[in-house]
Amino acid sequence: MRNALSELGWNATFADALARIDRKDVLSDVGRVQRLDRGWSTVLVARAKNSTSTEEVLVELRARNIGADVAVGDWVVLSADGERVEHVVPRVSQLIRRASSDGPKAVPQVIAANIDVVFLVHAVNARLNQRRLERELVLAFDSGATPVIVLTKSDATSGETARDTTDAISAIALGVPVHVVSSVTGDGLQALLTYAAGGETLAVLGASGVGKSTLVNALTGTDSQQTGAIRRGDQRGRHTTTAVDLVPLPERGWLVDTPGLRAIGLWSSGRGIERAFADIFNLADHCRFRDCKHEREPGCAVQQAIAEGRLDARRLEAMRRLVAEEAALEREQARAKRR
Ligand SMILES: Nc1nc2c(ncn2[C@@H]2O[C@H](COP(=O)(O)OP(=O)(O)O)[C@@H](O)[C@H]2O)c(=O)[nH]1
Ligand SMILES: [Mg+2]
Ligand SMILES: [Zn+2]
Known part of the structure; x- marks a missing residue:
């Protein structure tokens, strides 16, 4: 068996980052956060399988997060007594969103850390929520992870619908792979597993009900995630995922x-x-004016594409709203820093 920590995703990048952390206590454990509840982390660490063997296994430790900003997927250093998270190793990627979109104060929420590939999950048997996909793509590209679009529930629609949806997405999400899968029949799942063939960490992101937990269970071959399928004698039904969890793939x-x-x-x-809007930015390269606002300027390649039906005006509008949201957020963050 390979080194247990490297199987967990530990590599030279993290080792270098760890070496730069000023640690007083060299004897403490390095591990990866598997789960969070309240102020506690469940951390996976490597241990010798037994006293006579050099073989390592992963074991779970529980540690307090006092003062440490921890997310699932983080590499952490525990205190010598193993009771506290002492350091968080700098992340290579983080899925991060604004915690509350309606409150006045900007607070970030890290959904998961050190993710290599993020599956943006949508159900292919429902109308595509393009505005949501656009946001997910922005979040994914900004995270440092690689986005992959996964269309679930292929068993619940025709092959033709699936192809049309795939084509429509490929035309806007340039360079982003699109996979059509069914967690019920298993169709397409093997292709998704190849993204983790080098020991990578995958994450699934999507609206409630699109089939994320069912997909996770199908990929991991376990029942670790509660799904919205209603079981006999268990009427809890939909929207059941509460915990974020780092689960091993087979x-x-x-x-x-x-x-x-x-x-x-x-x-x-x-x-x-x-x-996320590379199609519009590509068009904008051909506008006559470098600072074209794509409104009424002459020689605007973006407006021309809209007039010719090659670009949906609502997509340009959606991009403008996201640009404005980001500008407002930057002002807010700058104000918070000055305070
Ligand atoms: N037909 C079909 N139903 C699915 C598939 N994946 C999930 N579902 C159903 O969709 C509903 C929501 O699934 P769930 O995994 O809980 O969604 P989540 O909220 O995104 O985690 C449940 O009733 C699942 O049984 C699929 O591939 N095919
Ligand atoms: Mg779920
Ligand atoms: Zn223009």
């Missing part, structure tokens, strides 16, 4: 299920919008 790699997020408020602003 061969290699890890998977994080996230609760269904009703709102996806933007938080970090990097080049996410530019990448």
Whole structure:
């Protein structure tokens, strides 16, 4: 068996980041956060299988998060007594959103950390919520993870509908792979597992009811996530995911299920919008004026594409709203920093 920590996703990048942390206590454990509840982390650490063997296994420890800002997927250093999370190793990626989209104060919520690939999950048998997909793509591109679009419930619609939806998405989400799968028949699942073939960590993101938990269970071959399917004698029904959890995949790699997020408020602003709207940015390269606002300027390639039916005006409008939201957030964050 390979080194247990490297099977968990530990690599030279994290080791370098850890080496730069000023640690007084060198004897403390390094582990990965599997689950959070209230002020506690469940942390996976490597231990010798027994006193005579060099083989390692992963074991769960529980530690307090006092003062530490921890997310599922984080690499952490525990205090010598193993009771507290002492340090969080700098993340290579983080899925982060604005915690409340209606409150006046901007507070970030890290949904998951150190994710390599994020599955943006939509149900193919329902009308595509394009505005939501756009937001998810911005969040994913800004996170540092690689987005992949997963259309679930292929068994509940025709192949033709699935192809039309795939084509429509591919035309706007440039360079983002689209997979059509069914967690019921197992169709397409093997292709999703290849994203974790090198030991990567995957996350699923999507609205409630699109089939995230059913997908996680099908991929992991377990029943770790409660799903919305109503069981006999258990009428709790839909919207049942509460905990975020780092779950092992059958061969290699890890998977994080996230609760269904009703709102996806933007938080970090990097080049996410530019990448999620690459089709519009490509058009804008051909506008006559470099600072074209794509309103009434002559020689505007964006307006021309709308006039010719090659670009949906609502998509341009959606991009403008996200740009405005990000600008407002930046002002808010700057104000908070000055305070
Ligand atoms: N037909 C079909 N139903 C599915 C599939 N995946 C999930 N569902 C159903 O969709 C509902 C919501 O699934 P769930 O995994 O709880 O969604 P979540 O809220 O995104 O976690 C449940 O009734 C599932 O049984 C699928 O691939 N095919
Ligand atoms: Mg769920
Ligand atoms: Zn223009």
